Amino acid sequence: MLHIDRQGGDDALDSDADTTTGQTALTTLTSGENDVTWDGGLFDYASLGDYVWEDLNADGIQDVGEPGLANVTVNLLDGSGNVVDSTLTDGLGNYLFSDLIPGQYEVEFELLTGYVFSPLNIGGDPLLDSDANLLTGRTGLLTLASGQIDLSWDAGMTVPAAAIPEPATLGLLGAALLALRKRRR
Ligand SMILES: [Ca+2]
Ligand SMILES: [Ca+2]
Ligand SMILES: [Ca+2]
Numbered sequence: 001m002l003h004i005d006r007q008g009g010d011d012a013l014d015s016d017a018d019t020t021t022g023q024t025a026l027t028t029l030t031s032g033e034n035d036v037t038w039d040g041g042l043f044d045y046a047s048l049g050d051y052v053w054e055d056l057n058a059d060g061i062q063d064v065g066e067p068g069l070a071n072v073t074v075n076l077l078d079g080s081g082n083v084v085d086s087t088l089t090d091g092l093g094n095y096l097f098s099d100l101i102p103g104q105y106e107v108e109f110e111l112l113t114g115y116v117f118s119p120l121n122i123g124g125d126p127l128l129d130s131d132a133n134l135l136t137g138r139t140g141l142l143t144l145a146s147g148q149i150d151l152s153w154d155a156g157m158t159v160p161a162a163a164i165p166e167p168a169t170l171g172l173l174g175a176a177l178l179a180l181r182k183r184r185r
């Protein structure tokens, strides 16, 4: 029989029974233990982060002097594309999802108003590049191993050059140029 739950509405809580099982197991551990049993095996929780920055020169690389961006919404998706957690970058542009069961995830960065994403996967260093798809803001599926702390999932945002001149200013400038041309004829 179909059951439609109209209460709660928190997909993150009800979408993954395995997650619930894993977290229930954790509550039975004595303090100091970090391994939990899941699907018959042992694992350590994994973490995922960690940075959104303003890519001032729009080259897709985290350069010295480029600041972090605060209050950027970062969503954590499971391997099926469901949002399982969400957070904001702190004052330094950092974010972190911790206590994660090893497996497949995807990170989704929400673009700040007036910005575009930096070009992704530029240069050879995954710790210094941007990983957000220019259209979706998503990293693509990534895999976390047991105990892994992967801080290589970052996003650069930049104010597009074309957006810097005010349209109204351009209009006035255009009108002035037209007037000049007419006077010269
Ligand atoms: Ca840069
Ligand atoms: Ca990358
Ligand atoms: Ca990266």
Ligand SMILES: [Ca+2]
Residues within 6 Å of the ligand: 049, 050, 051, 127, 151, 152, 153, 154
């Ligand atoms: Ca990083």
